[in-house]
Amino acid sequence: MGFGKGYGKTILFGEHFVLYGFSAIASALGSSTTANVKIIEGKGWIVDDQRPETPGYKIKKFDEAQKSIKNVLEYLKIDTDSQKLEITFAGDLIAASGVGASAAQCTSLARALNDSFNLNLDDEKINEAAYEGEKAYHGTPSGIDNTASTYGGLIWFVKNLSGGKNTMDLLQSPIRIPLIIANSGITASTAEVVADVRRLKHENPNKFEKIFKEYKEIADKAKIAILEGNIISIGNLMNQNHKLLQAITVSGEINDKLVQIALKNGAIGAKMTGTGRGGLVIALAENKEMQEKIAKAIEKEGYDAWKTIIG
Ligand code: MEV
Numbered sequence: 001m002g003f004g005k006g007y008g009k010t011i012l013f014g015e016h017f018v019l020y021g022f023s024a025i026a027s028a029l030g031s032s033t034t035a036n037v038k039i040i041e042g043k044g045w046i047v048d049d050q051r052p053e054t055p056g057y058k059i060k061k062f063d064e065a066q067k068s069i070k071n072v073l074e075y076l077k078i079d080t081d082s083q084k085l086e087i088t089f090a091g092d093l094i095a096a097s098g099v100g101a102s103a104a105q106c107t108s109l110a111r112a113l114n115d116s117f118n119l120n121l122d123d124e125k126i127n128e129a130a131y132e133g134e135k136a137y138h139g140t141p142s143g144i145d146n147t148a149s150t151y152g153g154l155i156w157f158v159k160n161l162s163g164g165k166n167t168m169d170l171l172q173s174p175i176r177i178p179l180i181i182a183n184s185g186i187t188a189s190t191a192e193v194v195a196d197v198r199r200l201k202h203e204n205p206n207k208f209e210k211i212f213k214e215y216k217e218i219a220d221k222a223k224i225a226i227l228e229g230n231i232i233s234i235g236n237l238m239n240q241n242h243k244l245l246q247a248i249t250v251s252g253e254i255n256d257k258l259v260q261i262a263l264k265n266g267a268i269g270a271k272m273t274g275t276g277r278g279g280l281v282i283a284l285a286e287n288k289e290m291q292e293k294i295a296k297a298i299e300k301e302g303y304d305a306w307k308t309i310i311g
Contacts, residue, residue, distance in 0.1 A: 001036065001037070001038050001039075001116065002036070002037040002112040002113060002114070002115030002116025002117070003034065003035070003036055003037075003111075003112055003115055004034070004035045004037075004107070004108045004109065004110065004111025004112030004113070004114065004115055005032045005033070005034050005035075005091070005107075005108050005111060006032055006033050006035075006103065006104035006105065006106065006107025006108035006109075006110075006111065006130065006149040006150070007028035007029055007030075007031070007032045007093075007100070007104060007107075007148065007149050007152050008028070008029040008031045008032060008033070008093040008099045008100045008101065008104050008149070009026050009027065009028050009029060009099070009100030009103065009104075009144075009145055009148035009149055010026065010027055010029060010098075010099070010100070010179065010181060010273050010274075010280075010282055010308075010310070011024060011025070011026045011144065011273045011274055012025045012026060012027060012222070012226075012234075012238070012273075012282070012310075013025040013218065013219055013222045013237065013238070013241050014144075014157075014215070014219055014241070015245070015250075015272075015273065015274055015275070015276070016194070016197055016245070016248060016250055016276075017212065017215045017219070017244075018142040018144050018157065018158075018159055019140065019142045019159065019194065019197075020161075020201075020212065021158065021159060021161045022158075022212065022215055022216055022219060023156060023157065023158045023167075023219045023220075023223070024142070024144055024156075024157050024158075024219065025154070025155070025156055025157070025171065025219070025222055025223065025226065026144050026145070026147075026148045026154075026155055026157060027148065027153070027154045027155070027310040027311070028148045028149065028151070028152040028153055028154075028155075029093070029099070029100070029308055029310075030308060031091070031092045031093040031094070031099075032091050032092065032093050032104060032108070033051060033089055033090070033091040033093045033095075033101070033104035033105050033107075033108045034089070034090050034091040034108055035087060035088065035089055035105070035108035035109045035111070035112035036087070036088040036090075036112060037085055037086070037087050037109075037112040037113055037115075037116045038085070038086040038088075039083050039084070039085060039086075039116065040083075040084045040085070040086050041083075041084060042083075042084035043080055043081050043082065043083065043084050044080050044084055044085075045069065045073070045080055045084060045085040045086070045087055046084070046085075046086055046087070047065075047066075047069065047087045047088075047089065048086070048087070048088045048089070049065070049088075049089045050088060050089060050090040051089050051090060051091060051093065051094075051095045051101070051105075052092070052093075052094045052095065053094060053095040053096065054094060054095065054096035054097070054183060054185055054187060054304075055185070056187055057095045057096055057097070057101070057187045058095060060187045060189075061095075061102070061137070061187070064102070064136050064137045064191075065102075065105065065136075065137075066136075067136035068102065068105065068106055068133035068134065068135075068136035068137055069087065069109060069133070070136075071132040071133045071135060071136050072106055072109050072110055072113070072129050072130070072132060072133040073085075073113070074132075075128070075129045075132040075133075076110065076113050076114075076117075076119065076121075076129050078113055078117065087109065087112070089105055089108065089109075091104075091108070094183075094304075094306075096183055096185075096187070096279065096280065097186070097187045097188045097190075097274060097275055097278055097279030097280065098183075098188075098272075098273050098274030098275060098276075098279030098280030099181070099274070099280060100145045100148060100149055100274075102133075102134060102137040102138070102145070102190075103130060103134055103145035103146040103148070103149040104149050105133070106129070106130035106131075106132075106133030106134055106146060106149075107126065107127075107130040107146055107149040107150050109130075109133065110126045110129035110130050110133070111126055113129075114126060123150055123151060126150050127143075127146055127147055127150040127151070130146035130149060130150060131143050131146045133146075134146050137190055137191065138190045138191055138194060139190075139191040139194060139195065140194065142157075142159045142166075143157075143159055143166050144157045144159070147166065147168050151168065151170075153170045153171075154170065154171045154172075154173065154226070154310060154311055155168055155169065155170060155171065156168070156169040156170075156171050156223055171223065171226055171227060172227070173226045173227065173229050173311035174228070174229035175229035175231060175311060176309045176310070176311050177226075177231065177234070177284065177309065177310045177311040178284070178285040178286075178287065178288055178290070178291040178307070178308075178309055179282050179283065179284060179285070179291075179307070179308050179309070179310060180262065180267070180282070180283040180285060180291055180294045180295045180298065180305050180306070180307055181273075181280055181281075181282055181305065181306045181307075181308060182258040182261075182262065182280060182281045182282075182283065182298045182303050182304070182305050183279075183280055183303055183304040183305070183306070184252075184254040184255065184258060184278045184279060184280065184281070184303065185278075185303065185304070186252070186254060186277070186278025186279065187278060187279075188275045188276065188277045188278040188279050189275075190274075190275040193250055193275050193276060193277055194275075196249070197248055197249070197250060200248065200249060201248075207247075208248070211244050211247050211248060214240075214244060215241070215244050218237050218240050218241050218244070221233065221237055222234065222237045222241075225237060226311070231268060231284065231286060232268060234268070234269065234284060235267070235268025235269025235284045236268075236269060237269070238268075238269030238270060238271045238282075238284055239263075239269045239270065239271065241271050242259055242270065242271035242272060245271065245272055245276060250272070250275070250276030250277060251272045251276050251277075252272075252276065252277040252278055254278060255272035255276060255277075255278070255279070255281055258270075258272075258281035258298065258303065259271065259272070259281055259283070261297055261298055261301055262281065262283030262294050262297075262298065263283075264297075265293060265294045265297040265298075266285070266286075266290050266293060266294060267283035267284055267285060267290075267294050268284045268285065268286055269283070269284045270282065270283040270284065291307050292307070295307050
């Protein structure tokens with residue numbers, strides 16, 4: 001029997017841009033997915049997916065999940081011809097678009113296999129195995145989700161576009177950052193949205209160049225704001241980042257609606273997070289009272305809102 005855990009994540013700055021080599025900032029969440037692996041007689045593997053979910057998520061992602069498990073098993077060279085694995089996923093992370101559900105699943109599985117088969121893998125290897133799993137969901141993942149899921153904490157991440165080691169620095173903020181995570185309830189396909197942005201970039205190189213330049217400035221300022229604990233600046237920069245996500249067409253109507261509800265109810269900043277075109281929105285609150293107020297306002301409109309503190 002082996003056990004493993006992978007954290008959920010939220011991207012504060014730079015989803016999509018991270019795929020083009022720009023720096024991004026993400027935080028692991030307190031909620032996680034767990035995996036239990038039991039070796040039984042037979043061959044192959046079976047999955048019991050007990051994760052809580054946004055309705056429809058698991059069905060929509062079923063094929064990708066199967067492929068990601070296969071990728072992780074193959075990467076770790078686990079023999080499934082002379083033994084069978086019973087894999088159970090559970091935990092308190094809600095499987096939804098935008099929360100790093102796929103990365104948490106891949107990371108938890110890599111850790112559970114490491115435990116089951118005494119593979120002695122360090123976090124770097126776990127992260128590599130989870131990245132292989134993520135390919136089934138993202139096509140060409142940046143690696144930010146599995147990195148946050150593996151290492152935890154608040155991270156500054158830059159993908160190495162030449163295929164070498166990515167850059168990951170842990171950021172220490174002097175403040176604790178209260179966030180509200182609003183769930184649109186819509187499950188998006190990361191692979192499809194990422195491919196669509198790539199096509200748009202190809203068709204409009206000048207437009208994208210301008211947007212990328214603006215994003216770079218936002219990311220640099222965001223790192224400083226987080227390190228200095230300047231919550232107002234973090235919020236303003238989130239708003240600016242959201243505008244750029246709208247410009248590259250990944251923020252859907254529902255994302256914009258949730259952003260507006262949060263801002264109207266006192267959020268300092270709000271943006272979509274993750275893949276977009278559904279999925280999640282994050283909003284920044286000045287303090288716990290405001291966090292409560294904003295979460296309630298979102299719930300009143302019929303959407304789930306989760307409160308978390310990062311940093
Ligand atoms: C998805 O959580 C984040 C994206 O930037 C894809 C990736 O980085 O692999 C959209």
